[in-house]
Amino acid sequence: MAQFVSVEVSGAVATIRLDRPPMNPLSLQVQREIRDAALELSDRADVGAVVLYGGPQVFAAGADIKEMADMTYQDMAMASAALQGAFDAVAGIPQPTIAAVTGYALGGGCELALCCDLRIAADDAKLGQPEIRLGVIPGAGGTQRLPRLVGPSRAKEIIFTGRMVDAQEALAIGLVNSVVPAAEVYTTAMELAGKLAKGPAMAMRAAKRAIDGGIETDLATGLELERLEFSGLFATDDQKIGMASFIENGPGKAQFSGR
Numbered sequence: 001m002a003q004f005v006s007v008e009v010s011g012a013v014a015t016i017r018l019d020r021p022p023m024n025p026l027s028l029q030v031q032r033e034i035r036d037a038a039l040e041l042s043d044r045a046d047v048g049a050v051v052l053y054g055g056p057q058v059f060a061a062g063a064d065i066k067e068m069a070d071m072t073y074q075d076m077a078m079a080s081a082a083l084q085g086a087f088d089a090v091a092g093i094p095q096p097t098i099a100a101v102t103g104y105a106l107g108g109g110c111e112l113a114l115c116c117d118l119r120i121a122a123d124d125a126k127l128g129q130p131e132i133r134l135g136v137i138p139g140a141g142g143t144q145r146l147p148r149l150v151g152p153s154r155a156k157e158i159i160f161t162g163r164m165v166d167a168q169e170a171l172a173i174g175l176v177n178s179v180v181p182a183a184e185v186y187t188t189a190m191e192l193a194g195k196l197a198k199g200p201a202m203a204m205r206a207a208k209r210a211i212d213g214g215i216e217t218d219l220a221t222g223l224e225l226e227r228l229e230f231s232g233l234f235a236t237d238d239q240k241i242g243m244a245s246f247i248e249n250g251p252g253k254a255q256f257s258g259r
Contacts, residue, residue: 002033002036002037003017003029003033003035004018004019004020004024004027004030004031004033004126005017005019005033005036005040006019006165007037007040008149009044009046009047011027011187011192011194011197012046012047012049012194012197012198013047013048013049013050013051013197014041014044014047014049014050014132014183014193015050015051015052015053015188015190015194016034016037016038016041016050016051016052016053016090017053017054017055018030018052018053018055018059018060018140019038019183019188020036021054022058022067022071022219023058023060023061023062023104023229024054024055024058024059024060024061024109025060025061025062025063025064025065025066026060026062026063026064026083026108026109026112026203027063028064028067028082029250030064031082031083031086032082032086032203034086034087034089035085035086035089035090037195038089038090038092038093039089040087040141041093041095042089042092042093042094042095043185045079045201045258047095047197048095048096048098048193048196048197048198048201048204048258049095049097049169049193049194049197050086050093050096050097050098050193050201051096051097051098051099051100051186051189051190051193052090052097052098052099052100052112052113053099053100053105053189054100054101054102054105055102056102056110056182056183056186057102057122057187058102058103058104058105058109059099059100059101059102059104059105059109059112059113060104060105060106060108060109060112060124061103061104061105061106061107061109062104062106062107062109062110062130063083063107063140063182064129065134066068069150073221074153075079080139080140081106082086083084083108083139083140084101084139084140085116086255087112087140087141088115089104089114090112090116090211090233091115091145094205094206094208094209095197095201095204095205096117096118096196096204097115097116097117097118098116098118098119098120098189098192098193099112099115099116099118099119099120099123099189100120100185100186100187100189101119101121101122101127101176101186102121102122102182102185102186103124103125103126104125104126104127105121105125105126105127105128106127106128106129106130106259107129107130107131107138107142108140110127110129110142110146111129111138111140111141111145111258112140112141113127114141114142115141115145116147117208118177119175119177120168120176120177120179120180120185120188120189120192121171121176121177121178121179121180121181121185122167122182122185123167123168123179123181123182124167124182125166125176125179125182126164126165126166126167127159127164127167127170127175127176128158128163128164128165129142129146129161129163130161130164131159131161131162132159132161133159133160134227137193139161139164140161142159142242143155143159146158146159146175148215149174150174150175154173155203158204163183167179175201177238178208186221189211191234192258195255198256199239199256200238200239200241200242201237201238201255201256201258201259202233202258202259203233203236203239206229206230206232207229208227208235209225210222210225210226210229210230213225235259237257238256238257238258238259239255241254241255241256242254244252
């Protein structure tokens with residue numbers, strides 16, 4: 001049984017809930033539990049979208065520094081592989097994922113949010129990569145996922161200074177998708193996840209694969225990946241349902257089967 005990470009499913013929406021008070025530090029055990037939750041949900045056909053949530057007070061304030069402080073190079077060489085593996089499992093969830101960010105999302109907490117497809121932040125949230133202030137650099141994707149999202153120059157400034165980014169700036173630079181009152185973060189994320197979960201599941205997964213795969217390669221290869229994913233969807237029930245509904249009833253009224 002997981003101690004600090006739980007999985008709850010309501011309808012077709014799953015929540016991965018971090019619960020290690022007071023700040024949800026990402027210890028080795030928490031990392032393992034995050035990985036297990038992500039892999040479990042990746043295999044569930046009944047889940048159409050996933051929300052990652054740290055509770056009403058804080059998303060995750062970063063790595064467990066007390067646990068890391070005395071590690072040797074050999075220790076961290078092993079631990080960092082497990083850390084990246086856990087976060088890669090979150091990034092690899094095939095369904096749409098939404099980080100519901102309250103309070104602090106710093107260091108590993110910010111990197112965990114970056115693993116999600118979308119981020120909804122509280123109006124008082126703070127995000128950032130303060131690892132430089134500890135004499136190290138981000139080690140769970142911050143130097144890679146952050147510049148892909150906000151651009152290399154802005155990512156360098158955030159990482160070099162180690163400063164915190166408030167919610168409004170995060171919205172302006174594309175680090176988060178929307179900002180809402182703190183009390184509404186989880187409900188807003190759940191409402192959006194519910195809408196996505198009602199969409200055509202195979203097309204949602206195909207879009208995610210095309211975007212994530214295409215951004216790592218050249219334009220021509222990315223366009224070929226898109227073409228193959230697009231063509232493949234004509235073998236699905238949802239393509240037939242969606243196009244028939246459009247012809248008969250107009251846009252936005254299809255009831256998809258998920259197949």
